[in-house]
Amino acid sequence: MPFRALLFDIGDTLWHARNAPPPAVFRSLAAERAAAFLRELGVRCADPALVARTAWDAMEQAMRHARATDLVEPDYGETARRALEEIGLLLDREVAGRLLEATYVSGVEGGKAPYADAGHVLAELRHRGFRLAVVTNRAFGGERFRADLRDAGLDIGWDAETVSVEVGYLKPHPEIFAHALGQLGLSAARCLMVGNSLAEDVAGAQRVGMAAAWRRSAPDAADVRAEYEFDELTELLAIPELQEPAG
Ligand SMILES: [Mg+2]
Incomplete structure:
Protein backbone atom coordinates (compact mmCIF):
# COMPACT_ATOMS: atom_id res chain seq x y z
CA MET A 1 0.00 0.00 0.00
CA PRO A 2 1.74 3.15 -1.17
CA PHE A 3 1.20 5.76 1.53
CA ARG A 4 1.93 9.46 1.36
CA ALA A 5 0.39 10.54 4.64
CA LEU A 6 -0.55 9.30 8.10
CA LEU A 7 -3.62 10.55 9.93
CA PHE A 8 -3.48 10.31 13.71
CA ASP A 9 -6.16 10.10 16.34
CA ILE A 10 -4.98 11.88 19.51
CA GLY A 11 -6.62 10.50 22.69
CA ASP A 12 -4.99 7.22 23.74
CA THR A 13 -3.06 7.20 20.47
CA LEU A 14 -0.64 10.13 20.82
CA TRP A 15 -1.46 11.18 24.36
CA HIS A 16 -3.05 9.55 27.36
CA ALA A 17 -4.57 10.72 30.60
CA ARG A 18 -2.74 8.55 33.08
CA ASN A 19 -1.87 11.60 35.17
CA ALA A 20 -5.41 12.93 35.30
CA PRO A 21 -6.37 14.56 38.58
CA PRO A 22 -9.24 12.91 40.49
CA GLY A 110 -6.28 17.87 32.67
CA GLY A 111 -3.50 15.29 33.07
CA LYS A 112 -2.80 14.65 29.40
CA ALA A 113 0.73 13.56 28.57
CA PRO A 114 2.13 12.42 25.25
CA TYR A 115 3.33 8.84 25.02
CA ALA A 116 7.08 8.83 25.56
CA ASP A 117 7.84 7.83 21.97
CA ALA A 118 5.27 10.08 20.24
CA GLY A 119 7.60 13.00 19.47
CA HIS A 120 10.34 10.77 18.12
CA VAL A 121 8.02 8.70 15.94
CA LEU A 122 6.33 11.76 14.42
CA ALA A 123 9.69 13.41 13.76
CA GLU A 124 11.04 10.28 12.12
CA LEU A 125 7.96 9.82 9.90
CA ARG A 126 8.27 13.43 8.83
CA HIS A 127 11.98 12.97 8.21
CA ARG A 128 11.12 10.06 5.94
CA GLY A 129 8.90 12.43 3.98
CA PHE A 130 5.40 11.50 5.11
CA ARG A 131 2.74 14.14 5.53
CA LEU A 132 1.11 14.08 8.95
CA ALA A 133 -2.39 15.01 10.06
CA VAL A 134 -4.57 14.76 13.15
CA VAL A 135 -8.22 13.69 12.98
CA THR A 136 -9.84 14.05 16.36
CA ASN A 137 -13.24 14.05 18.06
CA ARG A 138 -13.26 17.12 20.29
CA ALA A 139 -15.94 19.45 21.62
CA PHE A 140 -13.52 22.40 21.61
CA GLY A 141 -11.37 23.40 18.67
CA GLY A 142 -9.69 26.64 17.75
CA GLU A 143 -6.89 28.12 19.79
CA ARG A 144 -7.84 26.10 22.84
CA PHE A 145 -7.15 22.83 21.07
CA ARG A 146 -3.93 24.15 19.49
CA ALA A 147 -2.69 25.34 22.89
CA ASP A 148 -3.34 21.87 24.34
CA LEU A 149 -1.29 20.33 21.53
CA ARG A 150 1.52 22.84 22.11
CA ASP A 151 1.59 22.24 25.85
CA ALA A 152 1.81 18.50 25.27
CA GLY A 153 4.68 18.96 22.82
CA LEU A 154 2.55 17.71 19.94
CA ASP A 155 2.49 20.86 17.83
CA ILE A 156 4.66 19.50 15.08
CA GLY A 157 3.30 21.74 12.35
CA TRP A 158 0.64 19.31 11.18
CA ASP A 159 -0.12 19.27 7.47
CA ALA A 160 -3.80 19.05 8.35
CA GLU A 161 -5.74 19.41 11.61
CA THR A 162 -9.25 18.04 11.44
CA VAL A 163 -11.30 18.62 14.59
CA SER A 164 -14.84 17.24 14.76
CA VAL A 165 -16.40 20.36 16.27
CA GLU A 166 -14.88 22.47 13.49
CA VAL A 167 -16.02 20.10 10.75
CA GLY A 168 -19.45 19.37 12.21
CA TYR A 169 -19.14 15.58 12.19
CA LEU A 170 -17.71 13.04 14.60
CA LYS A 171 -15.60 10.04 13.66
CA PRO A 172 -16.54 7.55 12.28
CA HIS A 173 -18.70 9.76 10.00
CA PRO A 174 -17.22 9.73 6.47
CA GLU A 175 -17.36 13.56 6.29
CA ILE A 176 -14.64 14.07 8.88
CA PHE A 177 -12.26 11.77 7.01
CA ALA A 178 -13.20 13.40 3.70
CA HIS A 179 -12.38 16.77 5.24
CA ALA A 180 -8.90 15.58 6.27
CA LEU A 181 -8.28 14.13 2.80
CA GLY A 182 -9.39 17.40 1.25
CA GLN A 183 -6.98 19.36 3.45
CA LEU A 184 -4.17 17.05 2.45
CA GLY A 185 -5.20 16.95 -1.19
CA LEU A 186 -4.77 13.16 -1.21
CA SER A 187 -6.97 10.20 -2.05
CA ALA A 188 -7.94 7.73 0.66
CA ALA A 189 -5.71 5.06 -0.85
CA ARG A 190 -2.61 7.17 -0.14
CA CYS A 191 -3.36 7.61 3.57
CA LEU A 192 -3.05 5.46 6.67
CA MET A 193 -5.29 6.21 9.67
CA VAL A 194 -3.67 5.49 13.05
CA GLY A 195 -5.87 5.20 16.13
CA ASN A 196 -6.90 3.21 19.17
CA SER A 197 -10.62 2.91 18.41
CA LEU A 198 -11.81 0.11 16.16
CA ALA A 199 -15.23 1.74 15.84
CA GLU A 200 -14.16 5.35 15.22
CA ASP A 201 -10.70 5.21 13.70
CA VAL A 202 -10.38 1.84 11.99
CA ALA A 203 -13.92 1.23 10.73
CA GLY A 204 -14.39 4.92 9.92
CA ALA A 205 -11.23 5.08 7.83
CA GLN A 206 -11.93 1.80 6.08
CA ARG A 207 -15.41 2.96 5.14
CA VAL A 208 -13.89 5.75 3.03
CA GLY A 209 -11.28 3.45 1.52
CA MET A 210 -8.38 4.18 3.85
CA ALA A 211 -6.20 1.55 5.49
CA ALA A 212 -5.79 1.69 9.25
CA ALA A 213 -3.27 0.90 11.96
CA TRP A 214 -4.85 0.04 15.29
CA ARG A 215 -3.16 0.82 18.56
CA ARG A 216 -4.30 -2.25 20.49
CA SER A 217 -6.64 -1.40 23.35
CA ALA A 218 -9.95 -2.67 24.72
CA PRO A 219 -11.88 -3.41 21.49
CA ASP A 220 -14.92 -1.18 21.00
CA ALA A 221 -16.28 -2.96 17.92
CA ALA A 222 -16.70 -6.54 16.79
CA ASP A 223 -15.68 -7.83 13.37
CA VAL A 224 -13.40 -4.90 12.60
CA ARG A 225 -9.84 -5.72 11.63
CA ALA A 226 -7.14 -3.19 10.92
CA GLU A 227 -4.54 -3.70 8.21
CA TYR A 228 -1.85 -3.13 10.85
CA GLU A 229 -1.78 -3.51 14.63
CA PHE A 230 0.71 -2.27 17.18
CA ASP A 231 1.22 -1.73 20.88
CA GLU A 232 3.82 1.05 20.88
CA LEU A 233 4.03 3.89 18.36
CA THR A 234 7.67 3.02 17.66
CA GLU A 235 6.47 -0.15 15.91
CA LEU A 236 5.04 2.02 13.14
CA LEU A 237 8.59 2.81 12.05
CA ALA A 238 9.20 -0.87 11.19
CA ILE A 239 6.19 -1.22 8.87
CA PRO A 240 7.61 -1.89 5.39
CA GLU A 241 5.11 0.48 3.70
CA LEU A 242 6.26 3.28 5.99
CA GLN A 243 9.94 3.23 5.13
CA GLU A 244 9.46 5.86 2.48
CA PRO A 245 6.47 7.65 1.01
CA ALA A 246 5.07 6.57 -2.32
CA GLY A 247 6.15 8.92 -5.08
MG1 LIG B 1 -8.53 7.76 20.66
Whole structure:
Protein backbone atom coordinates (compact mmCIF):
# COMPACT_ATOMS: atom_id res chain seq x y z
CA MET A 1 0.00 0.00 0.00
CA PRO A 2 1.74 3.15 -1.17
CA PHE A 3 1.20 5.76 1.53
CA ARG A 4 1.93 9.46 1.36
CA ALA A 5 0.39 10.54 4.64
CA LEU A 6 -0.55 9.30 8.10
CA LEU A 7 -3.62 10.55 9.93
CA PHE A 8 -3.48 10.31 13.71
CA ASP A 9 -6.16 10.10 16.34
CA ILE A 10 -4.98 11.88 19.51
CA GLY A 11 -6.62 10.50 22.69
CA ASP A 12 -4.99 7.22 23.74
CA THR A 13 -3.06 7.20 20.47
CA LEU A 14 -0.64 10.13 20.82
CA TRP A 15 -1.46 11.18 24.36
CA HIS A 16 -3.05 9.55 27.36
CA ALA A 17 -4.57 10.72 30.60
CA ARG A 18 -2.74 8.55 33.08
CA ASN A 19 -1.87 11.60 35.17
CA ALA A 20 -5.41 12.93 35.30
CA PRO A 21 -6.37 14.56 38.58
CA PRO A 22 -9.24 12.91 40.49
CA PRO A 23 -12.78 13.96 39.45
CA ALA A 24 -13.20 16.06 42.59
CA VAL A 25 -10.25 18.24 41.52
CA PHE A 26 -11.75 18.67 38.04
CA ARG A 27 -15.07 19.64 39.58
CA SER A 28 -13.61 22.23 41.92
CA LEU A 29 -11.46 23.76 39.15
CA ALA A 30 -14.51 23.95 36.90
CA ALA A 31 -16.56 25.56 39.69
CA GLU A 32 -13.86 28.19 40.32
CA ARG A 33 -13.80 29.02 36.64
CA ALA A 34 -17.56 29.21 36.38
CA ALA A 35 -17.54 31.60 39.36
CA ALA A 36 -14.89 33.82 37.73
CA PHE A 37 -16.69 33.76 34.39
CA LEU A 38 -20.03 34.74 35.92
CA ARG A 39 -18.41 37.44 38.06
CA GLU A 40 -16.93 38.97 34.94
CA LEU A 41 -20.34 38.89 33.29
CA GLY A 42 -21.79 40.61 36.32
CA VAL A 43 -24.15 37.69 36.93
CA ARG A 44 -24.88 36.84 40.53
CA CYS A 45 -24.88 33.14 41.07
CA ALA A 46 -25.34 31.26 44.28
CA ASP A 47 -23.90 27.99 43.10
CA PRO A 48 -21.19 28.13 40.42
CA ALA A 49 -20.42 24.43 40.99
CA LEU A 50 -23.98 23.59 39.96
CA VAL A 51 -23.64 25.83 36.89
CA ALA A 52 -20.40 24.18 35.81
CA ARG A 53 -21.75 20.69 36.39
CA THR A 54 -25.07 21.39 34.65
CA ALA A 55 -23.42 22.79 31.52
CA TRP A 56 -20.84 20.02 31.45
CA ASP A 57 -23.34 17.18 31.98
CA ALA A 58 -25.55 18.57 29.21
CA MET A 59 -22.59 18.72 26.86
CA GLU A 60 -21.53 15.16 27.65
CA GLN A 61 -25.06 13.90 27.21
CA ALA A 62 -25.37 15.63 23.83
CA MET A 63 -22.04 14.18 22.77
CA ARG A 64 -23.05 10.67 23.81
CA HIS A 65 -26.33 11.02 21.97
CA ALA A 66 -24.57 12.20 18.79
CA ARG A 67 -22.12 9.32 19.00
CA ALA A 68 -24.97 6.85 19.30
CA THR A 69 -27.04 8.37 16.50
CA ASP A 70 -26.18 10.61 13.53
CA LEU A 71 -22.57 11.61 14.40
CA VAL A 72 -23.45 15.26 13.77
CA GLU A 73 -21.67 17.53 16.26
CA PRO A 74 -24.26 19.08 18.57
CA ASP A 75 -24.51 22.84 19.05
CA TYR A 76 -22.87 22.81 22.47
CA GLY A 77 -23.62 26.47 23.18
CA GLU A 78 -27.33 25.86 22.65
CA THR A 79 -27.14 22.63 24.63
CA ALA A 80 -25.59 24.45 27.60
CA ARG A 81 -28.00 27.40 27.25
CA ARG A 82 -31.02 25.14 27.55
CA ALA A 83 -29.64 23.18 30.50
CA LEU A 84 -28.74 26.39 32.37
CA GLU A 85 -32.16 27.85 31.70
CA GLU A 86 -33.61 24.87 33.56
CA ILE A 87 -31.70 25.83 36.69
CA GLY A 88 -32.77 29.45 36.32
CA LEU A 89 -29.65 30.91 34.72
CA LEU A 90 -30.52 32.79 31.55
CA LEU A 91 -27.60 33.25 29.18
CA ASP A 92 -27.65 33.55 25.44
CA ARG A 93 -26.28 30.73 23.35
CA GLU A 94 -22.97 32.36 22.59
CA VAL A 95 -22.28 33.20 26.24
CA ALA A 96 -23.33 29.71 27.36
CA GLY A 97 -20.84 28.29 24.87
CA ARG A 98 -18.10 30.51 26.24
CA LEU A 99 -18.95 29.48 29.79
CA LEU A 100 -18.65 25.84 28.78
CA GLU A 101 -15.26 26.44 27.25
CA ALA A 102 -14.10 28.54 30.21
CA THR A 103 -14.88 25.72 32.64
CA TYR A 104 -13.27 23.03 30.52
CA VAL A 105 -10.12 21.59 32.12
CA SER A 106 -8.06 20.17 29.30
CA GLY A 107 -4.60 19.34 28.01
CA VAL A 108 -1.67 19.07 30.40
CA GLU A 109 -3.74 20.63 33.19
CA GLY A 110 -6.28 17.87 32.67
CA GLY A 111 -3.50 15.29 33.07
CA LYS A 112 -2.80 14.65 29.40
CA ALA A 113 0.73 13.56 28.57
CA PRO A 114 2.13 12.42 25.25
CA TYR A 115 3.33 8.84 25.02
CA ALA A 116 7.08 8.83 25.56
CA ASP A 117 7.84 7.83 21.97
CA ALA A 118 5.27 10.08 20.24
CA GLY A 119 7.60 13.00 19.47
CA HIS A 120 10.34 10.77 18.12
CA VAL A 121 8.02 8.70 15.94
CA LEU A 122 6.33 11.76 14.42
CA ALA A 123 9.69 13.41 13.76
CA GLU A 124 11.04 10.28 12.12
CA LEU A 125 7.96 9.82 9.90
CA ARG A 126 8.27 13.43 8.83
CA HIS A 127 11.98 12.97 8.21
CA ARG A 128 11.12 10.06 5.94
CA GLY A 129 8.90 12.43 3.98
CA PHE A 130 5.40 11.50 5.11
CA ARG A 131 2.74 14.14 5.53
CA LEU A 132 1.11 14.08 8.95
CA ALA A 133 -2.39 15.01 10.06
CA VAL A 134 -4.57 14.76 13.15
CA VAL A 135 -8.22 13.69 12.98
CA THR A 136 -9.84 14.05 16.36
CA ASN A 137 -13.24 14.05 18.06
CA ARG A 138 -13.26 17.12 20.29
CA ALA A 139 -15.94 19.45 21.62
CA PHE A 140 -13.52 22.40 21.61
CA GLY A 141 -11.37 23.40 18.67
CA GLY A 142 -9.69 26.64 17.75
CA GLU A 143 -6.89 28.12 19.79
CA ARG A 144 -7.84 26.10 22.84
CA PHE A 145 -7.15 22.83 21.07
CA ARG A 146 -3.93 24.15 19.49
CA ALA A 147 -2.69 25.34 22.89
CA ASP A 148 -3.34 21.87 24.34
CA LEU A 149 -1.29 20.33 21.53
CA ARG A 150 1.52 22.84 22.11
CA ASP A 151 1.59 22.24 25.85
CA ALA A 152 1.81 18.50 25.27
CA GLY A 153 4.68 18.96 22.82
CA LEU A 154 2.55 17.71 19.94
CA ASP A 155 2.49 20.86 17.83
CA ILE A 156 4.66 19.50 15.08
CA GLY A 157 3.30 21.74 12.35
CA TRP A 158 0.64 19.31 11.18
CA ASP A 159 -0.12 19.27 7.47
CA ALA A 160 -3.80 19.05 8.35
CA GLU A 161 -5.74 19.41 11.61
CA THR A 162 -9.25 18.04 11.44
CA VAL A 163 -11.30 18.62 14.59
CA SER A 164 -14.84 17.24 14.76
CA VAL A 165 -16.40 20.36 16.27
CA GLU A 166 -14.88 22.47 13.49
CA VAL A 167 -16.02 20.10 10.75
CA GLY A 168 -19.45 19.37 12.21
CA TYR A 169 -19.14 15.58 12.19
CA LEU A 170 -17.71 13.04 14.60
CA LYS A 171 -15.60 10.04 13.66
CA PRO A 172 -16.54 7.55 12.28
CA HIS A 173 -18.70 9.76 10.00
CA PRO A 174 -17.22 9.73 6.47
CA GLU A 175 -17.36 13.56 6.29
CA ILE A 176 -14.64 14.07 8.88
CA PHE A 177 -12.26 11.77 7.01
CA ALA A 178 -13.20 13.40 3.70
CA HIS A 179 -12.38 16.77 5.24
CA ALA A 180 -8.90 15.58 6.27
CA LEU A 181 -8.28 14.13 2.80
CA GLY A 182 -9.39 17.40 1.25
CA GLN A 183 -6.98 19.36 3.45
CA LEU A 184 -4.17 17.05 2.45
CA GLY A 185 -5.20 16.95 -1.19
CA LEU A 186 -4.77 13.16 -1.21
CA SER A 187 -6.97 10.20 -2.05
CA ALA A 188 -7.94 7.73 0.66
CA ALA A 189 -5.71 5.06 -0.85
CA ARG A 190 -2.61 7.17 -0.14
CA CYS A 191 -3.36 7.61 3.57
CA LEU A 192 -3.05 5.46 6.67
CA MET A 193 -5.29 6.21 9.67
CA VAL A 194 -3.67 5.49 13.05
CA GLY A 195 -5.87 5.20 16.13
CA ASN A 196 -6.90 3.21 19.17
CA SER A 197 -10.62 2.91 18.41
CA LEU A 198 -11.81 0.11 16.16
CA ALA A 199 -15.23 1.74 15.84
CA GLU A 200 -14.16 5.35 15.22
CA ASP A 201 -10.70 5.21 13.70
CA VAL A 202 -10.38 1.84 11.99
CA ALA A 203 -13.92 1.23 10.73
CA GLY A 204 -14.39 4.92 9.92
CA ALA A 205 -11.23 5.08 7.83
CA GLN A 206 -11.93 1.80 6.08
CA ARG A 207 -15.41 2.96 5.14
CA VAL A 208 -13.89 5.75 3.03
CA GLY A 209 -11.28 3.45 1.52
CA MET A 210 -8.38 4.18 3.85
CA ALA A 211 -6.20 1.55 5.49
CA ALA A 212 -5.79 1.69 9.25
CA ALA A 213 -3.27 0.90 11.96
CA TRP A 214 -4.85 0.04 15.29
CA ARG A 215 -3.16 0.82 18.56
CA ARG A 216 -4.30 -2.25 20.49
CA SER A 217 -6.64 -1.40 23.35
CA ALA A 218 -9.95 -2.67 24.72
CA PRO A 219 -11.88 -3.41 21.49
CA ASP A 220 -14.92 -1.18 21.00
CA ALA A 221 -16.28 -2.96 17.92
CA ALA A 222 -16.70 -6.54 16.79
CA ASP A 223 -15.68 -7.83 13.37
CA VAL A 224 -13.40 -4.90 12.60
CA ARG A 225 -9.84 -5.72 11.63
CA ALA A 226 -7.14 -3.19 10.92
CA GLU A 227 -4.54 -3.70 8.21
CA TYR A 228 -1.85 -3.13 10.85
CA GLU A 229 -1.78 -3.51 14.63
CA PHE A 230 0.71 -2.27 17.18
CA ASP A 231 1.22 -1.73 20.88
CA GLU A 232 3.82 1.05 20.88
CA LEU A 233 4.03 3.89 18.36
CA THR A 234 7.67 3.02 17.66
CA GLU A 235 6.47 -0.15 15.91
CA LEU A 236 5.04 2.02 13.14
CA LEU A 237 8.59 2.81 12.05
CA ALA A 238 9.20 -0.87 11.19
CA ILE A 239 6.19 -1.22 8.87
CA PRO A 240 7.61 -1.89 5.39
CA GLU A 241 5.11 0.48 3.70
CA LEU A 242 6.26 3.28 5.99
CA GLN A 243 9.94 3.23 5.13
CA GLU A 244 9.46 5.86 2.48
CA PRO A 245 6.47 7.65 1.01
CA ALA A 246 5.07 6.57 -2.32
CA GLY A 247 6.15 8.92 -5.08
MG1 LIG B 1 -8.53 7.76 20.66
